[in-house]
């Protein structure tokens with residue numbers, strides 16, 4: 030008995046020591062409030078929302094528990110919770126200092142329990158939970174996009190962070206992060222709460238005006254933060270198009286289709302930059318020469334259509350494309366090679382459909398020539414391997430392999446060059462497969478070309 034009473038008394042004293050507001054205290058007399066946040070903390074102390082500790086400290090870096098949060102937000106919103114009492118949570122003692130506010134915060138749906146029915150009063154609040162809390166407590170909403178490097182992908186999570194950012198309550202850390210899973214400190218919450226309560230403390234929400242920019246050099250690092258000390262998240266190539274959001278010193282916050290981060294502003298330009306790569310795409314045949322014909326299809330039409338899709342993919346990646354033909358016209362074989370060489374292209378890809386008397390013949394094959402410089406021969410062989418592999422992966426056609434043959438457009442070409450026989454127009458199912466998957470076929474060839482360019486850079 031005696032022991033139990035002692036503990037009860039002890040814990041009661043502890044509660045008084047730790048949490049009882051000291052009326053005479055203000056931020057001026059607290060010894061450890063950061064100078065730039067004194068006004069915010071003082072404002073909350075005067076309203077009785079927060080208090081310092083008896084020893085004259087605020088302990089700004091201490092983490093905030095869920096029960097402390099309930100008390101502070103309850104006081105800030107003027108909820109009924111001064112008196113401890115029973116709650117709906119089995120893990121909240123009815124005599125705990127925060128029980129009244131926990132109950133009313135839950136009733137008001139401002140700070141609720143977990144799905145297992147508990148409240149976990151001693152757990153720390155995370156910065157994401159705080160964003161949810163402030164959104165409900167102050168009924169915040171926003172359509173304006175915001176941008177943090179570590180923005181959570183979940184819709185609800187990103188929405189609440191958006192809400193508190195556009196309400197002028199936070200702008201994250203100076204490295205562009207919000208750190209949603211970090212525990213929130215007393216000072217961080219105090220500042221957010223003061224801004225939520227009093228417009229005078231609000232900060233200007235960051236202005237994100239997305240601007241299209243272009244990368245001016247190859248292998249530009251995308252970093253996690255604004256400085257070379259930050260981790261490299263990926264690389265950009267000359268001519269790559271990015272969206273820039275904001276500038277911090279020498280660093281620009283950017284986003285591509287698959288990565289977000291920072292790049293040094295010296296390597297970005299608002300003027301379109303073209304890639305170092307120039308490729309010639311040569312859809313075979315054309316005009317009076319239909320090429321192979323079968324199953325109601327003409328080779329010249331399919332290869333032109335695939336070639337135009339291929340051009341789009343390559344241009345999208347910042348690669349300059351020169352077409353030997355982009356309409357249904359006849360061009361001689363000699364002229365096709367000349368077009369490529371005159372344009373200063375580095376690579377030549379000719380597109381064809383195969384044909385055989387046996388309608389059962391099927392499959393995909395890619396050719397290179399063994400004539401010319403060893404650089405041309407080696408590179409051509411590599412290019413045909415990459416394209417062949419991508420096509421087989423995508424189309425699932427029979428792999429007839431990567432072959433050599435002295436076709437005129439390959440033999441007389443000074444450039445690394447290949448000729449692709451995408452499939453057999455004489456085979457009913459293959460003719461149908463390719464004519465109904467022109468875009469996919471183009472994408473596979475495009476990916477093979479990218480593989481080749483990456484291989485060249487090594």
Ligand SMILES: [Zn+2]
Pocket residue numbers: 313314320321328380381382
């Ligand atoms: Zn052909």
